[in-house]
Amino acid sequence: MITRRRALGLAAGAAAGIGTGLAFGSARASEDSPRAAAGLPLTISNKTGEYANASIWVYIVGNDGKQQVRVTPEGELKPVSLSDNGSDGFTDYAIPLSGSGDTTLTLPFMSGRIYTALGDKLKFKAVEDGNGAAALAYPAGWVESDPNYAVLHDCAEFTYKDTGMFCNTTMVDMFSVPMAIHLTGAKDQTTGTLRDGARAKIFSDIAAQDGFGKLVIDDRRIIAPGHGMDAGLFAKDYLAPYIDEVWSAYESKDLVVTTNAGKFTGRVSGGKLSFTGPGTVSFDKPSTRDVLFCDGTLAAPNDQITGPVAAILGAGFNRTTLHDQAAQPSTDPATFYGTELTHHYAKVMHEASEDGKAYGFAFDDVASFASYIEDGAPQRITLTLTPF
Incomplete structure (x- = not known):
């Protein structure tokens, strides 16, 4: 990868x-x-x-x-x-x-x-x-x-x-x-x-998006929402409802993540999303910050097992495809950022x-x-x- x-x-x-x-x-x-x-x-x-x-x-x-x-x-x-x-x-x-x-x-x-x-x-x-x-x-x-x-x-x-x-x-x-x-x-x-004309449109589109407007710093730059969160410019729990939906959905059905190592099959149990397959991998429920920074509970070590699974989960959360698509990674960009609550910064880019x-x-x-x-x-x- x-x-x-x-x-x-x-x-x-x-x-x-x-x-x-x-x-x-x-x-x-x-x-x-x-x-x-x-x-x-x-x-x-x-x-x-x-x-x-x-x-x-x-x-x-x-x-x-x-x-x-x-x-x-x-x-x-x-x-x-x-x-x-x-x-x-x-x-x-x-x-x-x-x-x-x-x-x-x-x-x-x-x-x-x-x-x-x-x-x-x-x-x-x-x-x-x-x-x-x-x-x-x-x-x-x-x-x-x-x-x-x-x-x-x-x-x-x-x-x-x-x-x-x-x-x-x-x-x-x-x-x-x-x-x-x-x-x-x-x-x-x-x-x-x-x-x-995309630069001006990027600034105007993000400024108009509910919850993202404070990330626009004059005509100078737009701060990514993770950093904006640390600066008090973005809600710390912005993605929490979506993260909760994902966790609830996979308590009763399998999530299949395919990497170069093979297929991992996961379920949420005891608060953890645990996978079996080429290796055993488990994740605690991430926070909005974990998702935006692709870190914390979604940290991806440079290995062949945990890292690739974490990366695919991180992408699914940020693109808000994880809840509706139980086979990951999702590869059809037409399905990315389709929910109202999504990573609008990345979508606009x-x-x-x-x-x-x-x-x-x-x-x-x-x-x-x-x-x-x-x-x-x-x-x-x-x-x-x-x-x-």
Whole structure:
């Protein structure tokens, strides 16, 4: 299963409120498969129509498997250092765009995020993690006290290694800047492209949806409902009635979840949803927060048994297909988000995209509905900031 949920262990970033993980791929290259070359051309294309190149900055930050790193304008991979903090207490890892036209950079092997900041620079702070190593406090646009709260910014996620490029656009934490990824190599692929005028429609549709309006922060961003809940902007029990319905339904009938390991058959008994099959798995009833973050009782370890079942349950809850479809995962998008009480944030994101794919929640990769692409022999990647 392709997933963004295999976390990099960015301890400082997690403490600052960064999302559940960064893009990874489960694809395995055979001995005869082409190997990706170190140093992938990365093009940043400004098609916003609102901001000139001189008002946009790029940041490439992440992990090389040993330490937290950042990429310089020259394409060098450098470790994060506490000494990188300037007199204002923050690093300046900004990469300016070219004076005009597209900007071409070089991407080394690493896993991370490509942040774009429009109108002002971002403030990344180098800190010590729990092990005393240098780490970065990432922007948390959903936290009002964060130093980057007023800055218009967004990011794409990737893992680039010798087995290929694995990348996605994401709205898991928030949505602000529309962007698309074009990946060329063994194939020619694009994801993340929004329909014409979609940014404005996303803002208006979510603002009009009962219970979601407070997530819209001016014309700057929309905070994902999980983070909105933590900020007091979204009801903590929003999905509770639906979760109760699901739990009640499977006290008297089977829920069948099919993964690569086989079929798991589950029933609710004694307050737990317990499965038998290739392995024995059980789950306590999740809270709204567990569902929105795909965590807590729905945490998905990187194994072949519990993790895949948890991911499918998380997707079924967020897409509100779990109650009516006893065979999961559901794969017909026409049946997703069909209930009045549903994850309207994710629904709107999918409706706005040209290919119907988006990362509206962390398990959106289930049944391949995430804005994710990969290539085992990449030649170039282009990140386009698309029209507002």
